[in-house]
Amino acid sequence: MIQHSELTNDGGVLHNVLADNGHGPIRLIPTRAEPQLRQRRPERKATGLPAVVNSFKYAISEAGIVRGTLPLLQLNQKDGFDCPGCAWPDPDGKRSAFDFCENGAKAVAHESDSRRITADFFAQYSVAELSTYSDYWLEQQGRLTEPMVLRAGATHYQPIPWGEAFDMIATSLNSQRSPDEASFYTSGKAVNEAAFAYQLFARQFGTNNLPDCSNMCHxxxxxxxxxxxxxxxxxxxxxxxxxxxxxxxxxxxxxxxxxxxxxxxxxxxxxxxxxxxxxxxxxxxxxxxxxxxxxxxxxxxxxxxxxxxxxxxxxxxxxxxxxxxxxxxxxxxxxxxxxxxxxxxxxxxxxxxxxxxxxxxxxxxxxxxxxxxxxxxxxxxxxxxxxxxxxxxxxxxxxxxxxxxxxxxxxxxxxxxxxxxxxxxxxxxxxVRGHSNVQGDRTMGVWERPAPEFLDRLRDAFQFEPPRRHGLDAQRTAKAMHRGRIKTFISLGGNYLMALSDTQFTADALQRVELTVRIGTKLNRADLVTGEQALLLPCLGRTEIDFRSIHNVVQEQFTSTENSMGVVQWSRGRFTPASSLLLGETEIVCRIAAAALGAKATVDWLAWGQNYDYIRAGIAKVIPGCAHYNRDVRKPGGFYLPNPPRERKFPTATGKALFTVNPAPERKLEPNQLLLTTIRSHDQFNTTIYGLHDRYRGLHNTRRVVLVNAADLRQLGLIAQQKVNVTSHFAGQTRTAYQFTVVEYPIPAGCAAMYYPEANVLAPIDATDMVSNCPAFKSLVITLAATPA
Incomplete structure (x- = not known):
């Protein structure tokens, strides 16, 4: 368990060091400095030739000419694969052969990366040393190629066979006093088949602890x-x-x-x-x-x-x-x-x-x-x-x-x-949903507060009694981990550590877990701040072929997603996997379920992992509008899910839409305080960092910046490009982010902006929306102080 948490100074950059479970001094903030900030006037036009050039430049540098460019021709096509980036919908009719954007091109190139992380990489770098590098550097090391384990007290990840990894998860889950000591987190990138299987597995195990990235955004x-x-x-x-x-x-x-x-x-x-x-x-x-x-x-x-x-x-x-x-x-x-x-x-x-x-x-x-x-x-x-x-x-x-x-x-x-x-x-x-299938995951039942009607349909379709008590969302999961009430934490994709608010608190919480498991394609900081033991399970990406041998016949599997506007469509990778040891995320979920549930299972999980049609047949029994899922999802362009308000039908208690009275939020800022919002740069997608530039805002080579109005800089006695420490204030508590550069920017007086996830350390774990419990990343009261010379 955690022994202590302290702030130290290494090479002029303050960072958090966690004395954890024997894996070494883990740093939440890297010690290796970024290049010097270069600031230009913000752009007033977007996309055009610069976006095209940057798209192909990034694709070729990440994946090479062939693997970096050919997948783009299959991106968002009716016979291709769904963009692993945002959830913006595709046209119902004819689509351009180049129906992708700079953001999507970067997401595909990021996944098609020609670089590989092998066992030799983990033998070279300890977990503690890896934590000194930036999130950008970690992502740039390439695709994960085989399952890895970080055992209790070890300093390095080591290879582990798939079967042993699944048994290790099953042992952890089945040694718990209650199913509610497990938590099953989902990223919005998970496809429908994986999400449906995942939530069914969690509920057959006995818990509704299904936090997901929706808890933190929409x-x-x-x-x-x-x-x-x-x-x-x-x-x-x-x-x-x-x-x-x-x-x-x-x-x-x-x-x-x-x-x-x-x-x-x-x-x-x-x-x-x-x-x-x-x-x-x-x-x-x-x-x-x-x-x-x-x-x-x-x-x-x-x-x-x-x-x-x-x-x-x-x-x-x-x-x-x-x-x-x-x-x-x-x-x-x-x-x-x-x-x-x-x-x-x-x-x-x-x-x-x-x-x-x-x-x-x-x-x-x-x-x-x-x-x-x-x-x-x-x-x-x-x-x-x-x-x-x-x-x-x-x-x-x-x-x-x-x-x-x-x-x-x-x-x-x-x-x-x-x-x-x-x-x-x-x-x-x-x-406008952010991640590519965040809406689909919720449709498939990934929610900690399921409706009784949904649970009834699960019960009737799969002959078991689902748990009825509500589970924990993302924020409440962190608090439960911090209190030692979660023993096993499984993450289907994502970067829970950096996505959630109060990074230090979340890191402390994760290190109180007995086993953390992450299913993903690349290394990120969540793989370095872990429980007593950790598993890193690499999966196929959207661009890659998912082959299965069914009755001695090799068949290609496909998956499906739902976009922001309720269209479900298939997604089929066309390119050679990064490693022969990779499994599809859907198969990984099914094999974990098979190992953990054993005789308690009411479905043939191994068969589900081999033939996704079986999963879609299960979806058809449970999810409204999906009665003919296997048939409809194969239609070019997919199909629309039911949406009652589009027909002026409002399934509220009164059968009518409700006008609401919403008080204006009070703005109580003390002298010299600012209200901070977090933003994304042009070179990132959620917690994934593609580069260190924010081209349209004119900020280059760094992410550790604070955008402030010129009048506020003068009022605070600061000058542009001065180093500052940023302190947030909430309910008598303070949190500080060190060594950021303040820049003048046309933002309203009294306001400031910083990049996510670097600013998440300032967001209190208890500052959440009063109705949804979504973290309040965009309303943080802060003060700025020049760093000591």
Whole structure:
């Protein structure tokens, strides 16, 4: 168990050293310095030729000319594989031969890496030494090639046969006093077949401890949409977005995180749509888009996207949208029907009077001060809202990762309901999911709070009684590990350590576990901060062929995923695996289940691991809309899952959509305090770091930066590119991140931004959304102090 945790200074860079289970002094923050920061003026246009050049440059440098470029021709194609990056949907009809973005190209190249991590690598580097390198360096060492074990007291990972690894997991699980001493974490990259098998295994084992990455990103969206619409997913299709007349893009940076969305916005713009960008930072992708599939775009000619940029303060979304709603209600009070779609409201909604009364009582001066947006700008947005009911509101984590994240989403829904912009072409809620199958994993049952109806269907289909008590989400899992109540932690993909808030706390928690297991394709820091023992199980990537021998006949398996807009489609790799010792993540899950459950199993897990059609047949028995899964998923382009709000059906307690009253968050900053949000750079995807550049924001060679308004720098007595220590303040607690560089940036006064996951050490484990328990990464109160000379 942990003996102590302390801060030390090594080579001028402060970092955390954990005296752990005998594996050596593990560092959460690497000691090897990054190159010198280079800052340029932020870009005002996104994509175009630079994106194409960077895509192929990265692909070739990672995987070589052949393996780096050929997979791109299969990416997002109807007979190819689903992008392992974001969950943006593909067109239903004809698709371009180059239907991928820079982000997707990097994700594929990252997976197709020609470099290999073998047993010799782990013999050369101890776990302690590996921890001195950056997350970027760890990812750059190449693909994992064989299962490895870190035994109690060992300093190095060593090879272990697959069978022995599965037995080791089974022994750990079956030695527990209660099934709830196990936790089964899932990354949004896991495919539907693996996710369904995983949750069924966990529940046959006896627990609902199924935390997943949704807990840390869009859990607030799911909670808010379920509360207001009775359904926890977005309601639009790609066609709706392209046919909308007014589009809000809120708390989202599509140019970096979902670049293919820019094409849809461009299509809508060319049809006459107006676009309103709502964000604390100006983002190049919403200013102008150079479509790389058009000649003019390749020549640097961009399409202006945002007609109006509302630069809100951090967490200013509720006061901003409350101001727009207040304008609409006041206009309708003067002329009924001028701003509210009363036909829709009376037929399909409830609680309208509470909403109207709340916005009437909201003082304008408070709404302006809290949002950072003038009444005149809110009035202009309201003018455009009044002109149409074909309104789509898109949002991402800038909206959800606050202590009032669910309230933020609910306020967006209020605007859609007030105008009747729901369940009609060109209108609705567009919850932009981040990871490629994060929505599919939830559909397949990966959730710590399953509905009784879902558990009933599992019971009837597989002849066992599932546990009914709710399990632990990602945050509560860390707290349970910290208290010593989790003995076995299995991670299906992902980087739980770096994805969750309060990195030091999470690291301490992981080291109190008896066995940690991670299934993945590459090395990351979660493999270095482990339990007393650890297993590293390498799996196939999306790009790779998954062969099985069925009745002595070699057959190629495929998997399936669900995108942001509820389309389920198949994904089939076409390229030679990185190692002959790799197994598909689905087979790994099934073989763990077979070893752990033994005679208690009610399905033939080994057969499931060999033929994924058996798993899909199980899905058909349990998941609504999937009755003919094996047939429908083989259709070119896949099939849509049911989405009641698209038909103006709202499965709430009243059968109607619900207007909600959402208080504006109070902003209580002491002198010299700032409100911090975390952001992603252009050279990363979630916790995966592709490089050290943020091209569109003009920041190069480093990630350890703090973006601050020029006036705040002067007020604080700091100068640009000065080294600072950053301290967060929450409930009388402080946490400090050391040796960051402060840079001047056009962010609202009183606000600051840092890259995720480096800033996660500042996010308290108990700072979460009041409804969904999603960590509040985007609202951290901080102070800056110049580092001692």
């Amino acid at each position: 859990e607030s969206s799911g909670a808010a949409l379920t509360n207001t619409l009775g359904f926890g997913k977005g309601t639009v299709t790609l066609e709706d977005l392209e046919n909308a007349e007014l589009i809000f893009v809120v708390g989202q940076n599509p140019g970096t995180n979902h670049p293919r969305q820019l094409t849809a916005l461009q299509h809508a713009k060319r049809k006459g749509a107006k676009i309103i960008a709502v964000n604390p930072l100006p983002e190049a992708g919403l200013i102008s888009f150079m479509n790389p599939q058009e000649t003019l775009g390749m020549l640097g000619v961009g399409t202006k996207l945002a007609d109006l940029f509302l630069q809100v303060k951090i967490n200013g979304d509720v006061p901003l949208f409350k101001g727009i709603l207040k304008t609409l209600v006041e206009r309708d009070d003067v002329q009924p029907g001028a701003a509210i779609n009363w036909g829709f409201v009376h037929k399909y909604t409830t609680n309208i009077d509470d909403l109207r009364n709340s916005v009437r009582q909201a003082p304008w001066e408070d709404l302006e001060q809290l949002s950072g947006v003038s009444r005149a700008q809110m009035s202009l947005a309201a003018d455009w809202v009044c002109e149409t009911e074909r309104i789509v509101i898109c949002w991402c984590l800038g909206v959800t990762q606050h202590q009032n994240g669910a309230g933020n989403v609910q306020e967006l829904v209020n605007l859609l309901l007030l105008r009747g912009a729901m369940g009609m072409p060109g209108a609705g809620a567009c919850c």
